[in-house]
Amino acid sequence: MNGPLPNKNYLGKLAIVLHAHLPYVRKNEKNSLEEDWLFQAILECYIPLLQVMEFSKKHNTNNTKLTLSLSPTLLSLLNNKQIQKKFSCWIKTRLEFLGDLSHREKSASEFLMRNIKNNYLYWEKCSGDLIDRFKNLNKTGNLDILTCAATHGYLPILRENPETVLGQIKTAIRSHEAIFGERPLGIWLPECAYYENLDEILFNCGIRYAVLDGHGILNGSPRPRYGVYAPICSNRGVAFFGRDSESTLPVWSSKEGYPGNPVHREFHKDLGWELPISELQKKGIPTNRPLGLKFHRITSNKDSLDKKEFYIEDEAIKKVEEQANSYLLSRSKQLRKLSLSSSFEPLLIAPFDAELFGHWWYEGPKFIENILIKSTKYSIKLTNLKEILLQKPNLQICDPSPSSWGQGGYHNYWLNEKNAWIVPEITKAGSVFVELATKESYDDCEMRLLQQAARELLLSESSDWSFILRAGTTTELAKERIDRHLFRFWKLIDMIKKNSMIDFEFLKNIEEEDKIFPDLRIEDWQK
Numbered sequence: 001m002n003g004p005l006p007n008k009n010y011l012g013k014l015a016i017v018l019h020a021h022l023p024y025v026r027k028n029e030k031n032s033l034e035e036d037w038l039f040q041a042i043l044e045c046y047i048p049l050l051q052v053m054e055f056s057k058k059h060n061t062n063n064t065k066l067t068l069s070l071s072p073t074l075l076s077l078l079n080n081k082q083i084q085k086k087f088s089c090w091i092k093t094r095l096e097f098l099g100d101l102s103h104r105e106k107s108a109s110e111f112l113m114r115n116i117k118n119n120y121l122y123w124e125k126c127s128g129d130l131i132d133r134f135k136n137l138n139k140t141g142n143l144d145i146l147t148c149a150a151t152h153g154y155l156p157i158l159r160e161n162p163e164t165v166l167g168q169i170k171t172a173i174r175s176h177e178a179i180f181g182e183r184p185l186g187i188w189l190p191e192c193a194y195y196e197n198l199d200e201i202l203f204n205c206g207i208r209y210a211v212l213d214g215h216g217i218l219n220g221s222p223r224p225r226y227g228v229y230a231p232i233c234s235n236r237g238v239a240f241f242g243r244d245s246e247s248t249l250p251v252w253s254s255k256e257g258y259p260g261n262p263v264h265r266e267f268h269k270d271l272g273w274e275l276p277i278s279e280l281q282k283k284g285i286p287t288n289r290p291l292g293l294k295f296h297r298i299t300s301n302k303d304s305l306d307k308k309e310f311y312i313e314d315e316a317i318k319k320v321e322e323q324a325n326s327y328l329l330s331r332s333k334q335l336r337k338l339s340l341s342s343s344f345e346p347l348l349i350a351p352f353d354a355e356l357f358g359h360w361w362y363e364g365p366k367f368i369e370n371i372l373i374k375s376t377k378y379s380i381k382l383t384n385l386k387e388i389l390l391q392k393p394n395l396q397i398c399d400p401s402p403s404s405w406g407q408g409g410y411h412n413y414w415l416n417e418k419n420a421w422i423v424p425e426i427t428k429a430g431s432v433f434v435e436l437a438t439k440e441s442y443d444d445c446e447m448r449l450l451q452q453a454a455r456e457l458l459l460s461e462s463s464d465w466s467f468i469l470r471a472g473t474t475t476e477l478a479k480e481r482i483d484r485h486l487f488r489f490w491k492l493i494d495m496i497k498k499n500s501m502i503d504f505e506f507l508k509n510i511e512e513e514d515k516i517f518p519d520l521r522i523e524d525w526q527k
Contacts, residue, residue: 012335045358048365069188144384170524216403217242324370
């Protein structure tokens with residue numbers, strides 16, 4: 001393989017890849033915890049990232065490039081008109097809580113009140129249609145939008161029934177095409193998880209590139225000549241990009257990463273944990289939980305939450321500008337070293353969860369803004385994955401290694417003593433569904449039941465519930481979600497198999513609540 005010679009105008013390229021995802025959290029109840037997850041992500045992450053991209057595009061079009069995966073479940077939630085209507089009420093409630101604060105706290109949270117109002121004004125200007133804003137950035141080439149598996153199913157543990165992997169991927173592609181008007185070429189594999197021969201399924205579904213963790217590339221066969229600093233192409237024709245740990249660690253590290261600086265906003269000190277339950281219940285919130293109202297700074301990681309000092313926005317913005325400069329200087333030095341020692345143009349791949357920027361790290365979108373605007377000053381060209389492949393590079397043929405980006409690097413985070421019980425449950429359900437999906441014909445009523453069973457199967461396969469069980473947070477909610485979807489699945493299957501009296505009220509209720517993938521096709525579970 002002969003890579004292109006370095007461009008004299010820049011040292012190399014940097015591709016920041018953001019993965020935006022939430023599980024399907026819609027529930028037919030007011031003020032649910034799950035919908036809080038979505039609304040906080042909209043307010044703190046998705047709107048700020050769009051604002052940053054659009055601002056940078058006006059001032060620096062040629063270097064405003066990002067790759068963004070939008071999972072089908074997240075897109076379904078963002079596209080839901082009922083959820084969009086609820087957002088206004090959710091915002092109003094938060095502003096009321098801030099308005100009720102003492103004079104001292106109200107002064108300290110003034111920045112938060114202002115930013116919430118500004119972000120909500122953006123929401124109103126686009127009539128809640130964030131997808132259209134993402135779509136516009138995709139059309140101009142500033143964003144390369146990837147898909148993901150339909151419900152973020154952890155594909156290696158679905159492999160016993162390959163048709164269930166097909167169902168995850170084909171449903172995702174169909175959903176993406178319905179929303180964006182074009183089939184996706186790239187995919188964010190859930191948890192960057194890869195197993196042997198998955199590329200064959202991807203290629204046959206029309207997917208041409210994906211992101212893996214570094215060891216998925218470095219342990220490939222044969223060993224890649226340029227490591228993670230150039231994409232590889234599998235024998236079946238899918239390109240893979242490997243995560244560069246040097247480019248992610250300064251942001252990602254829980255101990256030394258930028259988000260942990262004392263001047264940044266403290267994530268864990270939330271007004272919702274501190275208000276009396278009676279005050280929460282007056283506004284329809286049944287118990288203490290995060291409201292997304294945080295106005296203290298980290299201060300010191302050693303301090304208890306009651307000793308946190310008030311947040312000072314100007315100090316945090318100044319600090320994040322310094323951190324962006326430090327990050328770009330380090331990438332510049334890294335690229336210079338790589339370009340001097342090799343005759344190829346080095347590429348750095350820096351993938352992150354999108355929700356890190358804004359939700360977990362409040363100043364994260366401002367960090368991205370600085371990267372987009374200042375990268376040229378450090379002789380770094382920003383790019384996205386589609387743009388790289390459109391230049392038709394001469395890629396080394398190399399099969400990637402089984403891997404994931406989870407703790408331990410392989411599959412143990414999603415297959416351990418806390419969540420392994422899920423695997424036989426969804427495997428059994430998958431086997432039964434695949435068998436039914438191969439039947440030649442169904443009447444309209446049977447097809448309706450089978451389509452809803454497919455939705456329940458997909459929702460039960462979400463890796464989010466396994467992750468929560470392993471992490472030990474909101475475990476009852478995660479278990480309840482798995483049990484709920486599997487219960488619904490088996491009840492639907494029982495109606496089909498026994499040709500028994502159909503409970504249309506039950507069917508109508510779950511069709512309304514689990515209202516996802518309207519273009520779902522049963523044949524997507526067939527080889």
